[in-house]
Amino acid sequence: MHEICQETIAKLSGLCHIECTPSELDQFFKDLRLLISYMDCIQSINTDSVPPYCHYDQTLSWDQAQAHMYADIPGNTLSRQSMLANAPQHTEEVVVIPFIDTTTASKSAL
Amino acid sequence: MNAALHTLSAIELRDLISQGSISAVDAIQYFLERIDRLDVSLGAFLNVFHTRALEKAELIDRQRSQGKPVGKLAGVPIAIKDNIHVLGELTTCASKFLTNYRAPFEATVVELLEQEGAIIIGKTNLDEFAMGSSTEYSALKSTRNPWNLNCSPGGSSGGSAAAVAARLCLGALGSDTGGSIRQPAAFCGVVGFKPTYGRVSRHGLVSLASSLDHIGPIATCSRDAALMMEILGKYCPRDAMSANRPPEDYLNEMSGDIKGLTIGVPWRYFDSLSPASKALMQEAITSLEKLGAQIVEIDFALLDKAVAVYSIIGSAEAAFNFARFDGIKYGVRSAKATTIDEIYSLSKEDGFGPEVKRRLLLGTYILSSCDQNTYYTKAQQIRTLIAKQLEEAFQKCDLIATPVTASTAFESGSIRDPVQMSLEDTYTIPMNLAGLPAISIPAGLINGKPFGIQLTGPQKSDVKVFQAAYAFEKRRKPLLPPQHS
Numbered sequence: 001m002h003e004i005c006q007e008t009i010a011k012l013s014g015l016c017h018i019e020c021t022p023s024e025l026d027q028f029f030k031d032l033r034l035l036i037s038y039m040d041c042i043q044s045i046n047t048d049s050v051p052p053y054c055h056y057d058q059t060l061s062w063d064q065a066q067a068h069m070y071a072d073i074p075g076n077t078l079s080r081q082s083m084l085a086n087a088p089q090h091t092e093e094v095v096v097i098p099f100i101d102t103t104t105a106s107k108s109a110l
Numbered sequence: 111m112n113a114a115l116h117t118l119s120a121i122e123l124r125d126l127i128s129q130g131s132i133s134a135v136d137a138i139q140y141f142l143e144r145i146d147r148l149d150v151s152l153g154a155f156l157n158v159f160h161t162r163a164l165e166k167a168e169l170i171d172r173q174r175s176q177g178k179p180v181g182k183l184a185g186v187p188i189a190i191k192d193n194i195h196v197l198g199e200l201t202t203c204a205s206k207f208l209t210n211y212r213a214p215f216e217a218t219v220v221e222l223l224e225q226e227g228a229i230i231i232g233k234t235n236l237d238e239f240a241m242g243s244s245t246e247y248s249a250l251k252s253t254r255n256p257w258n259l260n261c262s263p264g265g266s267s268g269g270s271a272a273a274v275a276a277r278l279c280l281g282a283l284g285s286d287t288g289g290s291i292r293q294p295a296a297f298c299g300v301v302g303f304k305p306t307y308g309r310v311s312r313h314g315l316v317s318l319a320s321s322l323d324h325i326g327p328i329a330t331c332s333r334d335a336a337l338m339m340e341i342l343g344k345y346c347p348r349d350a351m352s353a354n355r356p357p358e359d360y361l362n363e364m365s366g367d368i369k370g371l372t373i374g375v376p377w378r379y380f381d382s383l384s385p386a387s388k389a390l391m392q393e394a395i396t397s398l399e400k401l402g403a404q405i406v407e408i409d410f411a412l413l414d415k416a417v418a419v420y421s422i423i424g425s426a427e428a429a430f431n432f433a434r435f436d437g438i439k440y441g442v443r444s445a446k447a448t449t450i451d452e453i454y455s456l457s458k459e460d461g462f463g464p465e466v467k468r469r470l471l472l473g474t475y476i477l478s479s480c481d482q483n484t485y486y487t488k489a490q491q492i493r494t495l496i497a498k499q500l501e502e503a504f505q506k507c508d509l510i511a512t513p514v515t516a517s518t519a520f521e522s523g524s525i526r527d528p529v530q531m532s533l534e535d536t537y538t539i540p541m542n543l544a545g546l547p548a549i550s551i552p553a554g555l556i557n558g559k560p561f562g563i564q565l566t567g568p569q570k571s572d573v574k575v576f577q578a579a580y581a582f583e584k585r586r587k588p589l590l591p592p593q594h595s
Contacts, residue, residue: 019455020459024464032471035472047488050495052494053493055321055545078214088438095439098447
């Protein structure tokens with residue numbers, strides 16, 4: 001239904017923060033065109049007034065279902081040390097990231 | 111006795127260890143030696159826990175000698191797919207991005223298995239982040255099918271299925287988002303089970319597509335898989351979708367009697383099967399009929415839309431889930447990155463393989479397309495229709511029988527088209543979309559390669575699925591690849 005072009009792929013790669021080489025962009029363009037054209041087979045199905053699927057247990061009443069849901073419960077979490085152990089760069093206290101120059105960031109956003 | 115330990119079932123080995131006929135240390139040493147000798151050609155394992163496994167085995171022997179209970183899986187070697195956490199060990203997801211990531215907590219399923227005396231013997235290979243149906247997309251190594259080393263073991267739990275098929279361990283855990291337990295189980299001639307959605311906790315599983323992800327057992331026979339389910343099928347408050355229901359008694363319900371059971375078969379949707387696959391499927395149905403089941407034909411008109419629906423929902427959920435792999439809190443950070451933006455984009459560029467990138471681009475497209483309703487909402491609506499169609503089928507029958515795949519294991523590298531690869535999962539995907547329990551059991555060999563049938567039940571009928579699987583399997587010998595027998 002939607003036509004995609006190589007510019008779309010370049011834009012998508014920016015949106016999901018994946019740097020791609022020109023040859024990768026070319027390959028993904030071919031693959032995605034194929035996949036999206038295949039996925040368009042769903043457009044022939046009439047879905048008027050069909051609700052989107054959810055894993056809500058249909059055998060439960062609404063009240064029962066609500067009772068099954070609960071707010072997040074603060075509990076024991078990982079220690080700072082075990083969290084930091086997997087960070088590519090860190091001090092004893094925090095994860096280290098490069099300095100963010102907000103001027104440059106706002107310029108590039110423009 | 112030790113010479114044939116790999117031909118035993120997990121239950122038989124457990125009994126020998128519990129009775130003291132063999133020590134857990136001897137048993138584990140036997141399987142570790144087997145892995146060291148045979149996995150060179152198979153490539154099923156990414157990491158083998160020699161020291162850890164022997165230490166745990168010593169503990170079992172000590173407990174037994176002190177007269178303490180040793181558990182339902184005492185001394186049984188179990189492998190874990192490498193997208194499930196084992197505390198302190200690497201969880202690579204077969205990705206370069208996570209080659210240095212050590213699990214900071216234990217997955218609930220691993221905790222439950224170890225509480226029952228299972229020995230975690232190692233972590234197995236998979237398609238990178240479980241994205242694939244052949245284990246060829248692993249960024250770390252390739253895994254071969256024990257029945258034919260030129261063929262794929264299936265995927266994404268190909269390492270787990272190959273390890274069990276070659277009897278390098280007597281059980282394994284896999285994850286199943288669109289067929290990733292059942293398809294490799296079928297290709298490798300072992301039993302693979304995907305439970306009802308919510309029956310087994312995913313706490314500690316690296317999420318791929320959360321509304322489709324399941325964890326389940328792979329074993330040499332249905333009774334072993336059922337025993338694993340007895341252990342794994344428990345409520346877990348750390349998985350928001352975990353079902354708060356009491357555990358089920360699988361083994362006691364498996365009498366082998368299926369008289370009076372009605373099995374539905376959607377015959378008209380088996381066109382893509384080769385004549386040999388069709389013949390085996392027919393033979394399997396006849397065999398179920400002879401066991402006392404009544405066979406009825408059912409309709410499943412939306413079957414051919416399931417793969418498209420899955421591709422849309424699966425890649426959209428993956429794109430959402432994978433935003434966390436940014437090279438900040440964990441993962442391999444690109445050495446070339448000097449700014450925060452470069453950390454994100456170059457770390458993913460270096461760390462992710464082509465299949466992961468392709469799916470994330472597709473998911474991002476679906477979620478960001480000018481009209482999200484065109485794909486995502488529409489797919490979720492058709493998912494409702496697919497679940498409804500299956501529900502209607504279950505008005506006529508207790509279980510549905512289909513093949514697991516249209517054919518047997520394909521030659522490694524022979525499928526390059528991404529759509530063709532997705533179509534490998536045509537018969538397994540609907541069960542993930544509707545959250546139904548489904549089992550893959552070997553039905554025979556075609557040209558020396560295993561072919562599996564799938565039995566599916568309505569939600570929460572996991573025990574019934576096992577009852578039928580056991581009856582079907584009872585009169586057949588377990589398949590053992592000749593070069594690993």
